[in-house]
Amino acid sequence: MKTILYQNADWILTMDGDRRRYRHGDLLISGNEIVDVGERLAEKHRATTPIDEVVDASGRVILPGFVNVHHHTWQSLIRNINVANGLVLEPWLQVMFEIFKDLTPEVARAGVYAGLGDALKTGCTTSNDLFYPHPVEGLVEATILAAEEIGIRFHPNRGFESLASNIVPPEIISAPEEIIADTERLVKRYHDPSRFSMCRVGVAPSMPQYGTLESLRAALDLAEKYDLLVHGHLAESRYETEFTLEKFGCRPFEWFRRHDLLGDRFYYAHCVHINEEEVRQMAKTNTGIAHCPISNMFLNSGVSPIPAYLKAGVSRIGLGVDGAASSNSSNMMEEIRSAYLVNRLTWGRDAVGPEDILYLATAGGAKTLGRDDIGFLAPHMAADLVVMDWNQLQYAGGCNDPAACIVISGDPRMVKDVVVNGETVVRDGKLTRIDEAGMCGLVNRVGRELLTKASVREPRLKADLV
Ligand SMILES: [Zn+2]
Incomplete structure (x- = not known):
């Protein structure tokens, strides 16, 4: 050695x-x-x-090395879409889902080159990836192989949508048995729980708007069986709060609590619309948080109360670049600077300092991913x-x-x-494992093809093909 x-x-x-x-x-x-x-x-x-x-x-x-705790790599191919720019989460998702219908393993692979290539070049050594639309098989597998190729430590989460709605189209809905079978296959083949592991697979049930309780329970059983982390989104948008209040009579956090979705095994992106008591519960249950400030700004979602989480003793807290379609890049250095600035703007004197932001980007992110072998420099x-x-x-x-x-x-x-x-x-x-110029050509071609296909169903997308 x-x-x-x-x-x-x-x-x-x-x-x-x-x-x-x-x-x-x-x-x-x-x-x-x-x-x-x-x-x-x-x-x-x-x-x-x-x-x-x-x-x-x-x-x-x-x-x-920085730890990126929330990403959707394939979205790197559908950035800067004119009809989606300026929308809040739900109408933005409607545009995205129209494009997601045509995802292929080649798109998934290209998304890793663009998204995690960018992440690596900006100091990130470990990244999450939450993959939830599955119109065809083999998407998560393609990302795992591409991540291995470029040399990044990888935490893919096999997500899913199991409930069609005005936002989620039926083309990407899967039955619980298919979801679990595919996730279990990925876990058996690629999940490595050992120290210095380069790949750990997790599950990512969609909840509560986009998944059935049956699929949620099946995913949690699988997570317990193989001791996997569970990742998802929590309290991201204002609509999410309105939706859960109207449909279930409680706030999003309470819905998660009622369904046993808090604790060491869980970590959630955003956690923006969280009140003081919920902050305390996040700390008490040791539930992890992925702070994604650029995505939250771009989609006008709000600002996560980071100083309150840290003050309450939340240690499983990291930074996430989120899908590049909502944050428009996978640049960890930019996420770090933005995290500092938006917290300063929002929380004033109570905001956290530069070293606290670096904690989120390193040791905090590692804890969020349940790792004790990365995140700080020591023998x-x-x-x-x-x-x-x-x-x-x-x-x-x-x-x-x-x-x-x-x-x-x-x-x-x-x-x-x-x-x-x-x-x-x-x-x-520069990336040492792949030819960046060649990959750039591939990613542009695949992204263009994806948009062209979707534009047949959604004519407004044609404006971006000019
Ligand atoms: Zn996300």
């Missing part, structure tokens, strides 16, 4: 429990594991560990890290506190190298 020493970094932000930082720090990795982090590691390990490669990290800041943790180059003109004059510089002034130009499981999968800002 190759041993690499990253030497003399301007700063190393470990993001461990004590948020330890090292000025002029070193990081030693061997294979896919961190051996040590600290100061003067060459001297310390000379007698015991032969070092194969020394990387001069002067002028750099090293931190744990015996996975070698997942980002090497930031802040020694560039655009950051000059702002290289004071490294967390503040990354969160408030940072952007993807800062991301130099990204290491996943000990392998450099981004070098000098």
Whole structure:
């Protein structure tokens, strides 16, 4: 196993429990594991560990790889659709579902190249992916293989829709037995619960508007049988609150509580429309949260009460870029900066600081995904890290506190190298495993074909094909 020493970094932000930082720090990795982090590691390990490669990290800041806890990768192909821009969640979903009817494994694969390729290039080393429309078979499988190809640590969630409505068309509805059989097949083939696992499969029942109770119960039974995480959306839109109040006589959170959907096994995107008592319950039950500020801004959903969650003791809380059709990119650096800014705007003096936002993007995200082997830099943790180059003109004059510089002034130009499981999968800002230009052509072609097919049924989409 190759041993690499990253030497003399301007700063190393470990993001461990004590948020330890090292000025002029070193990081030693061997294979896919961190051996040590600290100061003067060459001297310390000379007698015991032969070092194969020394990387001069002067002028750099090293931190744990970012963890993206909510995504819908295939949506990367249907971004910037004119008729959908400016809509709130539900009418926006109606447009999206018309396009989803034509999803194919090739679309799923292309979505990973575009979505997770972008995520990797912006410092993300682990990503969730929630796949819920299934007009054909093999979609989640295609994403798993594509994620493996580009080299990102992957948490795919096999979602589903089991209830047709004015939003969800019947073409993508599945029967509970089909859903469970396909999910179980994926779990048996790809789910790896071991330490440093590169793929963990989860389930993602649609609830409460888009799924039946029968399919929900079957999905939860499967999750218990294989000890899988359950992921979904909670309290995203105003309509969702109105819908559950009218149909079930309770708020969305209460509906989740009544159906045993809170606890260590669960984590939910958005959690925007949550009151003070519900915040306390989220903390008490250790339910995870994916904060997706750009998507919430784009769809005019609202702002998740992040300072209140942290104050209440929610530790399973991470950042999510959400599907690129609602956030329009998979850029973790942009999500980090936006999270800081929208929380400042909304919560004023109570807002969280730059290092708290970095917690969400690293250790908090790892906890959300139920992982104790990624998210911070320490001996015996996975070698997942980002090497930031802040020694560039655009950051000059702002290289004071490294967390503040990354969160408030940072952007993807800062991301130099990204290491996943000990392998450099981004070098000098470029993906190392695939030909980016070639993939760009493929993604554009597949996205165009998808839109062309949908435009036959939905003529308003033709405006985007000009
Ligand atoms: Zn989502």
